[in-house]
Amino acid sequence: MTISAQYGLIDQKEYFNKIVASKSLANYYLLKKGDFAYNKSYSTGYPYGTIKRLNKYDKGAVSTLYICFKPRNIDSNFLEQYFETDKWYKKIYKIAVEGARNHGLLNIAISDFFNTKHYIPKSKDEQIKISKFLEIVDEKIDLLEKKKEIKLKIKEYYIQQIFLEDWDNKIKFYDYKPLNEITFYQEGPGVRNYQYTNKGVKLLNVGNFVKNKLILENTDRYISKEEAYGKYKHFLVDEGDLLIACSGIKAEYFNEKIAFAEKKDLPLCMNTSTMRFKSLDDNYLNLNYLKWYFQTPLFKKEIFRILTGSAQFNFGPTHLKYLKILIPPLDYQIKIGNFMDLIKENIDYIDIKIKLMKQFKKGLLQKMFV
Structure with a gap:
C-alpha cells in the first residue's frame, strides 16, 4: 500500500496502476483497519508529510x-480529523533534524x-461530538464529489x-472536411525569455488555461x-478566438486546456505551445461545436x-492539416454546443459547492483544534 495525501492509504495497484513494492513482504509492516501510518515524504502543500488512517481495506502492508501506530485512549475518528489539520506540523518541526532530508x-x-x-480535549465525549460533526461535513463533501463523478460520466x-x-x-x-478548409488556425511565436517584461501586453501560456x-x-x-503591436501584431488574440x-500536456488534461478569449482577457499575445482558431464561415462552422469536437476521443x-508514438500532446499547424472533422448542419452544431455547455456548467456549479464546503471545513478545523 501507499499513502496519498488526497486518497489516504490506498492499494499501489489502484494508485500507480502497478505494484512498486518488492514481491517479498517480509520487511513490511502489517496494518489493520483503523491503524494509522505516517508518510514522512514531504510534497507541495504537505511540508511535513501526511498521516492517514486505514479505512478502505481490512488490512494492508506498508513500507x-x-x-x-494504533490509537489508544482517544477517539480514533477525532484523531483522524486532527491529522487533517496543520496543527501537528509544529510538533514535527521541532523534532525534524535540520537540513537532513533524505530522498524526499x-x-x-x-x-x-x-x-x-x-x-486534545480531555473528555472523550467532546472528542466524539467534534468528530461526528466533522464527519457530517465530510459526508456532504463526499456526496457532492460522487454527484460530480456521475455528471462527468x-x-x-x-x-x-x-x-x-x-x-x-x-x-x-454530414460533411467530413479537412480542418484547414474550414478554419484559420495559428500557433503562437517563440517569444524568448529575454523579451519578457514586467508590464505591457500579457503573453498567453499553457498555465493560463484552467x-x-x-x-x-x-x-x-x-x-x-x-x-x-509591431512584429507580433498578427499574433494578438481577438475576442471570440x-x-x-x-504542447507539453498529457492527453487526459487536454480537455481543460481549451477556452474562448473574452473581452476582459485582451490585449493578449499568443506564445509558443498555444494555438487559436477562427471559423472561415460562421454560417458553416460554429466554433463552440469545434470546442466540443476537440474533446472527443476521436x-x-x-x-x-x-x-506516431508520442506520449504527450505536442502538435501544431503541420499536424492539423491532415485532420478531418465531422460537420453536421449549423443549427445542429449550435444545439450540440449549447447542450454540452449546460452539462459543463452543472459540473462547474458542483465544483464550486465542493470548494466552498472544503473551505468551510478548513475554517472549522482551525477553530476546533489548538
Whole structure:
C-alpha cells in the first residue's frame, strides 16, 4: 500500500496502476483497519508529510519507512480529523533534524515522533461530538464529489453518443472536411525569455488555461507594447478566438486546456505551445461545436495517429492539416454546443459547492483544534 495525501492509504495497484513494492513482504509492516501510518515524504502543500488512517481495506502492508501506530485512549475518528489539520506540523518541526532530508523524506526518529505532545480535549465525549460533526461535513463533501463523478460520466456518455455513435451514417449525411478548409488556425511565436517584461501586453501560456477558462490575473509574462503591436501584431488574440494549449500536456488534461478569449482577457499575445482558431464561415462552422469536437476521443485518436508514438500532446499547424472533422448542419452544431455547455456548467456549479464546503471545513478545523 501507499499513502496519498488526497486518497489516504490506498492499494499501489489502484494508485500507480502497478505494484512498486518488492514481491517479498517480509520487511513490511502489517496494518489493520483503523491503524494509522505516517508518510514522512514531504510534497507541495504537505511540508511535513501526511498521516492517514486505514479505512478502505481490512488490512494492508506498508513500507518500514512509514511510522505506524494504533490509537489508544482517544477517539480514533477525532484523531483522524486532527491529522487533517496543520496543527501537528509544529510538533514535527521541532523534532525534524535540520537540513537532513533524505530522498524526499524528513529525518525523524520514531521515538521522537511518539514523544511529541498534542493538545486534545480531555473528555472523550467532546472528542466524539467534534468528530461526528466533522464527519457530517465530510459526508456532504463526499456526496457532492460522487454527484460530480456521475455528471462527468454523463458528459462522456453524451460526447460518445453525439459525436461517435452511428459513425457510418453520420459520414453519409454530414460533411467530413479537412480542418484547414474550414478554419484559420495559428500557433503562437517563440517569444524568448529575454523579451519578457514586467508590464505591457500579457503573453498567453499553457498555465493560463484552467478548466476551460483563461486565468490571467496573476500572470508574470508580458511583452512590450512596441513588440506586441509591431512584429507580433498578427499574433494578438481577438475576442471570440478559440484557444488551445497544444504542447507539453498529457492527453487526459487536454480537455481543460481549451477556452474562448473574452473581452476582459485582451490585449493578449499568443506564445509558443498555444494555438487559436477562427471559423472561415460562421454560417458553416460554429466554433463552440469545434470546442466540443476537440474533446472527443476521436480527435485525440487522430492526433496520436499523426504524432506516431508520442506520449504527450505536442502538435501544431503541420499536424492539423491532415485532420478531418465531422460537420453536421449549423443549427445542429449550435444545439450540440449549447447542450454540452449546460452539462459543463452543472459540473462547474458542483465544483464550486465542493470548494466552498472544503473551505468551510478548513475554517472549522482551525477553530476546533489548538
